[in-house]
Amino acid sequence: MGTDEQYGVAVFRVLDGEPGASSVDVLRAIADGERRHRRVRLAGSAGVATAVLGVLAAGWLLPTGWRGPATPQTADSISAPPSAPPSAAAHLVCRAAQLPTPPGQPPKGVVSGADPSGRYLVGRTYPDNDHPSPVIWVDGTPHPVAIPGDDPGLVDVNASGTAVGISLVHDAFTSWVYTGGVVTQLKGGPAQVAAIDEHGTMVGSTAAGAVRWDSLGADPVPLPSPVPGWKTTARDIDQDGTILGTASRGAYENVAVLWHPDGRVETLPAPTGYGATSTDYRGTAIRGGYVLGKALYDWPGGKRFDGVVWNLRTGTVTSTPGLFNAVNGTGWIAGSSGLVIAPGKVALPGLSPADDARSTEVYTLSDDGTRLAGQVGGTPLPVVWTCTAG
Incomplete structure (x- = not known):
């Protein structure tokens, strides 16, 4: 299963263990790699997190110190990505560089999303351990973003530098859009x-x-459920408008779902592994017609899981043991189990030889395969990996 099997199974249970409105603080449970898991729910569900710092009205517009895409300035420790992707896993060499945090802040930080090129990265840093600060990195330079509420963070960004994020307001998840230096709350409660x-x-x-x-x-x-009465969650959207998510009934009965631009709702075929067909598989990411998911299988003493890739063009389904979070338009996948370019696998180094591979978390993978981002260590530290043909 790899070196991080036990932790991966624990994370997977926490992240996807309950259907529908039940969720977790993704930015704390996975993206910051602190190995601390705290369950929170949307308004209207039981078990709402109690700590809320902000009491805010809908529709606030918050100016920040950054007003849009900056002039490209590559951080000293980060090289610009190569113009062409590497050819194969056997010849791929990846090196890690630590991302800076805003001036005056400690080095602790996490990356939770990126645009397809890897130029824009989003996540959060920690001016102190109890109050995270959302951040967008542009060409390696960090820009703080003021999002109202408790536990704020940015989760995704597009090539125009428009980012989306979440926080807790009145004990409920609230969604935000950051564009042109202004934060605006999304409609719909x-x-x-x-x-x-x-x-x-x-x-x-x-x-x-x-x-x-x-x-x-x-x-x-x-978005309609493919099965009446099953709860749905949406996780990602492809460039053609296809939306990926999961439909759930019970803690361990889940299926990956596609909502197509023409209105069709499709349940992806169940993957097989370990001598069984999975009845618990969820959609994680989609890019260029490749869908990444997670499949759970019963195993003596617990559960085992695979990263699953559905190729929507060919209909093929492939599985790789491990925990994966990102896929690009060529079908490469990446996560805490490394970078996989079928049929090979590339180990991602830490910032120093002493770094434990089990503390590496990867959340983004550029379209050309040359730029990955995430964090390493128990602190954790935000990192970008640059990969070239060796």
């Missing part, structure tokens, strides 16, 4: 926005299920 595409379409979930926002200022559009 409590919701968790998960992704934004190059056209500005956003997807996410409310207590009632998966939704789509067609633009900033638009009301959320509910």
Whole structure:
């Protein structure tokens, strides 16, 4: 299963263990790699997190210190990505560089999303351990973003530098859009926005299920469930408008779902592994017609899981043991189990030889395969990996 099997299974249970409105603080549970898991729910569900710092009205516009894409300035420790992708895993060499945090802040930080080129990265840093600060990195330079509420963070960004994020307001998840230096709350009440595409379409979930926002200022559009009574969540959106998510009934009965631009709703075929067909597989990411998911299988003493890739062009389904979070338009996948370029696998180094490979978390993978980002260590430290043909 790899060196991080036990932790991976624990994370997977926490992240996807309950259907529908039940969720977790993704930015704390996965993206910051602190190995601390705290369950929170959307408004209207039981078990709401109690700590809320902000009491805010809808529609606030918050100016920040950054007013849009900056003139490209590559950080000293980060090389510009190569212009062409490497040819094969056997010849790929990746090196890690630590991302800076804003001036005056400690080095602790996490990366949770990126645009397809890897130029824009989003996540959060920690001026102190109890109050995270959302950040967007542009060519390696960090820019703080002021998002109201408790536990704020940015989760995704497109090639125009428009980012989306979440926070807790009145004990409920609230979704935000950051564009042109202004933060605006998305319409529709409590919701968790998960992704934004190059056209500005956003997807996410409310207590009632998966939704789509067609633009900033638009009301959320509910996405139908493929099975009546099953709860849905939306996780990602492809460049053609195809939305990926999960339909759930019970803690361990889940299926990956596609909402197509023409209105069709498709349940992806169940993957097989370990001598069984999975009845618990969820959609994680989509790019260029490749869908990444996670499949769970019963195993003596617990569960085992695979990263699953559905090729929508050919209909093929492939599985790789491990925990993966990102896929690009050529079908490469990356996560805490490394970078996989079928049939090979590339180990991602830490910032020093002493770094434990089990503390490496990867959340973004550029379209050309040359730029990955995430974090390493228990602190954790934000990192970008640059990969070239060796």
